[in-house]
Amino acid sequence: MTKPTIRLPEGFYLHELDVIDSTNDEAKRLADKGAQSGALIWARQQTTGRGRRGRAWSSPVGNLYSSLLLRPDCPLFEAAKLTFLIAVAMAEAIEMVSGNQIRPDCKWPNDLMVNGRKISGILLESASNDGTQTDYLVIGAGVNVAFYPDDAERPATSLAALGAPTSVKDVLQTYVARIAHWLPIWEAQGFAPIREAWLTRAYGVGEPVIARLTQRTLEGTFVGLDDDGALVLRETDGTEHRIGAGEVFFKT
Numbered sequence: 001m002t003k004p005t006i007r008l009p010e011g012f013y014l015h016e017l018d019v020i021d022s023t024n025d026e027a028k029r030l031a032d033k034g035a036q037s038g039a040l041i042w043a044r045q046q047t048t049g050r051g052r053r054g055r056a057w058s059s060p061v062g063n064l065y066s067s068l069l070l071r072p073d074c075p076l077f078e079a080a081k082l083t084f085l086i087a088v089a090m091a092e093a094i095e096m097v098s099g100n101q102i103r104p105d106c107k108w109p110n111d112l113m114v115n116g117r118k119i120s121g122i123l124l125e126s127a128s129n130d131g132t133q134t135d136y137l138v139i140g141a142g143v144n145v146a147f148y149p150d151d152a153e154r155p156a157t158s159l160a161a162l163g164a165p166t167s168v169k170d171v172l173q174t175y176v177a178r179i180a181h182w183l184p185i186w187e188a189q190g191f192a193p194i195r196e197a198w199l200t201r202a203y204g205v206g207e208p209v210i211a212r213l214t215q216r217t218l219e220g221t222f223v224g225l226d227d228d229g230a231l232v233l234r235e236t237d238g239t240e241h242r243i244g245a246g247e248v249f250f251k252t
């Protein structure tokens with residue numbers, strides 16, 4: 001057993017790796033072997049890191065790659081809202097390790113942006129035995145600590161580039177501490193306080209937005225987040241749409 005090199009709150013169990021294909025895949029393998037809720041997979045490097053929509057996630061040594069296994073006792077649609085809790089926890093962690101120099105915005109559904117550039121992405125994957133109730137969730141989080149990918153279509157940044165160099169360990173430790181802060185609030189009060197915290201950091205509220213859905217594209221104003229975590233888009237004629245999945249683009 002590798003000696004843990006970071007301090008974790010009670011209920012979190014570190015699996016520390018030098019290199020792995022994807023921490024999300026490792027978390028799923030462990031889950032399928034019966035690993036308990038709270039298992040935290042941390043790798044210094046990923047060979048096939050994955051982003052949403054099948055994109056590759058560049059994973060050189062120097063950035064954070066972690067996946068948290070949770071087994072919440074609730075339906076999948078409730079568990080999916082934990083992605084907002086994770087986004088808030090990571091935003092707070094980045095802010096704290098930067099000595100309050102950086103205040104990330106939460107971009108729906110779960111990117112973290114600084115000055116319009118992505119600093120962190122979250123990939124939530126779930127499994128259910130009956131299609132309704134959650135068996136487990138794997139919540140992968142990547143943070144650009146030292147490096148960021150050069151992608152003109154999706155501008156990114158890193159803590160180092162923003163003048164806030166820090167260690168991957170500090171980000172991970174602070175992130176897990178913030179999850180440990182928010183999870184009991186979620187358990188006691190549900191999604192409402194998480195939604196509120198997310199909205200105080202929401203990127204692009206009141207601004208024009210384009211939502212690219214599987215069948216069509218909608219244009220309107222991003223007016224908020226509903227009680228289920230769907231993005232509320234209002235068209236110019238006042239029609240409101242609740243977007244539960246898809247990709248959104250802000251014009252600013």
Ligand SMILES: O=C(O)CCCC[C@@H]1SC[C@@H]2NC(=O)N[C@@H]21
Binds near residue numbers: 023121
């Ligand atoms: O914004 C996205 O597209 C989501 C990126 C998620 C990347 C993280 S890095 C740790 C975990 N393992 C993966 O393969 N992906 C997630």
